[in-house]
Amino acid sequence: MLPNPSEKYKKFVPLKLPNRQWPDRTFEKPPRWLSTDLRDGNQSLPDPMSVEEKKIYFQKLLDIGFKEIEVAFPSASQIDFDFTRYCVDNAPQDVSIQVLSPCRPELIKRTVESLSGAKKAIVHLYLATSDCFRDVVFGLSKEETLKLATECTKLVRSLTKDDPKQKGTVWSYEFSPETFSDSDPDYVLEVCESVKAAWGPSKENPIIFNLPATVEMSTPNVYADQIEYFCTHISNRDAVCVSLHPHNDRGCAVGAAELAQLAGADRVEGCLFGNGERTGNVDLVTLALNLYTQGIHPNLDFSDMKSVIDVVEKCNKIPVHARAPYGGQLVVCAFSGSHQDAIKKGFERRKDNKGIWQIPYLPLDPQDIGRTYEAIIRVNSQSGKGGASWIILRNMELDLPRGLQISFSKVVQDATEKKGRELKANEIMDLFKNEYLLYNYEDGENLRPAGNLFKLDNYYLGNKDNKTRQLVVDMSNYDGTISYKVLGEGNGPISAFVNGLNTQFKSKFQVINYHEHSLGSDSNSKAAAYINCKVDDRHLIWGVGINEDVSTASFNSLLSVINQAIRKGVIKEMNV
Ligand SMILES: CC(=O)SCCNC(=O)CCNC(=O)[C@H](O)C(C)(C)COP(=O)(O)OP(=O)(O)OC[C@H]1O[C@@H](n2cnc3c(N)ncnc32)[C@H](O)[C@@H]1OP(=O)(O)O
Numbered sequence: 295m296l297p298n299p300s301e302k303y304k305k306f307v308p309l310k311l312p313n314r315q316w317p318d319r320t321f322e323k324p325p326r327w328l329s330t331d332l333r334d335g336n337q338s339l340p341d342p343m344s345v346e347e348k349k350i351y352f353q354k355l356l357d358i359g360f361k362e363i364e365v366a367f368p369s370a371s372q373i374d375f376d377f378t379r380y381c382v383d384n385a386p387q388d389v390s391i392q393v394l395s396p397c398r399p400e401l402i403k404r405t406v407e408s409l410s411g412a413k414k415a416i417v418h419l420y421l422a423t424s425d426c427f428r429d430v431v432f433g434l435s436k437e438e439t440l441k442l443a444t445e446c447t448k449l450v451r452s453l454t455k456d457d458p459k460q461k462g463t464v465w466s467y468e469f470s471p472e473t474f475s476d477s478d479p480d481y482v483l484e485v486c487e488s489v490k491a492a493w494g495p496s497k498e499n500p501i502i503f504n505l506p507a508t509v510e511m512s513t514p515n516v517y518a519d520q521i522e523y524f525c526t527h528i529s530n531r532d533a534v535c536v537s538l539h540p541h542n543d544r545g546c547a548v549g550a551a552e553l554a555q556l557a558g559a560d561r562v563e564g565c566l567f568g569n570g571e572r573t574g575n576v577d578l579v580t581l582a583l584n585l586y587t588q589g590i591h592p593n594l595d596f597s598d599m600k601s602v603i604d605v606v607e608k609c610n611k612i613p614v615h616a617r618a619p620y621g622g623q624l625v626v627c628a629f630s631g632s633h634q635d636a637i638k639k640g641f642e643r644r645k646d647n648k649g650i651w652q653i654p655y656l657p658l659d660p661q662d663i664g665r666t667y668e669a670i671i672r673v674n675s676q677s678g679k680g681g682a683s684w685i686i687l688r689n690m691e692l693d694l695p696r697g698l699q700i701s702f703s704k705v706v707q708d709a710t711e712k713k714g715r716e717l718k719a720n721e722i723m724d725l726f727k728n729e730y731l732l733y734n735y736e737d738g739e740n741l742r743p744a745g746n747l748f749k750l751d752n753y754y755l756g757n758k759d760n761k762t763r764q765l766v767v768d769m770s771n772y773d774g775t776i777s778y779k780v781l782g783e784g785n786g787p788i789s790a791f792v793n794g795l796n797t798q799f800k801s802k803f804q805v806i807n808y809h810e811h812s813l814g815s816d817s818n819s820k821a822a823a824y825i826n827c828k829v830d831d832r833h834l835i836w837g838v839g840i841n842e843d844v845s846t847a848s849f850n851s852l853l854s855v856i857n858q859a860i861r862k863g864v865i866k867e868m869n870v
Pocket residue numbers: 334337367369370371395396397398420421422431432472508571
């Protein structure tokens with residue numbers, strides 16, 4: 295890189311527009327959208343789409359709800375011509391087929407031919423207006439450029455709406471002063487006035503002036519000023535549709551398109567996920583969902599985002615970036631602890647899933663674009679207690695108490711560090727079942743316990759008096775070689791069990807914390823019990839028990855503590 299880049303690159307000189315209005319405006323409605331995926335997007339692909347791929351893409355654009363689709367550059371190739379014919383034959387009544395041609399009469403004729411018989415068609419011509427392009431590419435003066443644009447417009451008119459044979463089609467016309475954002479704004483107006491007069495638009499069928507940032511040259515506010523200047527100076531504004539076509543060379547195409555809409559533009563041309571020349575066209579998914587998350591329906595439907603991505607990736611043969619706004623695979627995922635904690639708290643507040651969306655870190659409800667909540671929180675070594683407990687909650691309906699969350703999070707952290715990668719939901723569930731010895735939990739059958747761990751065989755619970763409960767518990771180890779009958783009394787089933795254990799065995803159990811809740815709401819629902827015990831005055835252990843019967847669930851939670859204590863060597867067998 296140069297020590298002094300100003301020797302090579304010049305600063306963009308912005309338009310002076312001291313009375314600009316756009317900064318104070320807000321969005322009220324969506325623009326008209328045009329997808330140019332099949333033209334500008336396609337022309338930039340290393341391997342352009344086959345006709346079959348174009349058909350699949352076209353159908354997806356229709357499903358999304360596009361009413362204006364630029365389908366091809368028909369004079370470029372037989373594929374483009376044939377595909378335009380396919381669209382003419384298959385487009386719904388209310389969809390306009392748009393095609394592009396340079397200002398070259400023989401190519402314009404071929405272009406119009408490709409649209410013959412369409413219900414609604416837009417012929418789109420382009421001609422560069424910037425000094426650079428006129429000098430370097432065309433060698434045309436300002437006068438010659440204006441004349442060429444005007445004459446080609448007249449040619450289009452004579453071949454379309456003025457031709458009696460073409461009466462079956464609603465013809466619209468679009469003109470792009472290419473490199474608009476690098477052109478003298480007054481000269482662009484002069485060319486467009488002349489083109490407008492040549493076409494003769496009406497309020498009902500306005501002429502489309504598409505004002506491209508063919509190459510993004512400056513900051514979005516400068517583009518917005520240029521658009522406001524055009525909108526406020528073009529005559530007969532009612533008969534003009536101002537269209538945007540921002541490219542993303544500086545990475546600001548979305549910002550430019552948004553500010554330029556505030557500046558008065560009516561329509562936006564772009565591609566799904568920002569495919570297109572060099573850094574791409576403006577991304578229509580982002581623009582549409584930016585509106586949606588401000589409460590404005592974009593009139594485009596991305597509720598099945600996965601199928602959109604599938605088509606885009608298959609046909610473009612370019613992957614959609616995992617961080618692409620809204621659609622990217624990692625966009626609705628949180629790995630880091632504080633994000634997961636905040637998201638989890640947000641969902642807890644939003645139990646009824648109604649009202650204004652306000653979940654920290656998530657600007658859009660993933661369900662609105664067909665994503666599940668399960669995919670949001672993913673666990674790796676950057677995650678905290680919230681992540682793993684979210685997975686357990688969503689997949690096993692177990693709402694772990696805070697202390698257990700903290701305790702289990704250490705187990706998960708250990709595993710993520712050992713594996714050096716993200717843990718999938720089923721791995722976290724297996725860790726949980728294994729740690730808390732949930733052998734009686736239906737999905738835990740495959741996790742066989744060691745022979746010297748205990749299970750509940752039976753219990754009898756009765757009342758000694760109205761304050762004291764009497765309990766008999768039959769428990770045995772899994773291979774059936776040891777069995778115990780525990781007898782205890784207490785003011786509840788847990789205290790009776792604990793008292794029985796403490797009387798009969800050498801180890802001492804002290805209940806520090808206990809929680810229970812039901813799983814599911816029908817009559818077959820189960821209960822989950824969580825118990826935190828201090829064993830031998832030293833070791834704090836959480837136990838988990840699940841059963842249709844609440845008392846069995848709580849006894850199981852205590853057995854989960856006993857079994858962990860044995861497995862960790864805290865107590866030796868039952869210290870009988
Ligand atoms: C910004 C954009 O995206 S514009 C769209 C660009 N898309 C494409 O170019 C894809 C399809 N293009 C093609 O298939 C071919 O370029 C064709 C069929 C249009 C023309 O092919 P060729 O006749 O071989 O021309 P070629 O591609 O070499 O060069 C372009 C010529 O068109 C001229 N030209 C470029 N843009 C325009 C325009 N808007 N109006 C009139 N002439 C133009 C150039 O000045 C050059 O003319 P020259 O040969 O006299 O110097």
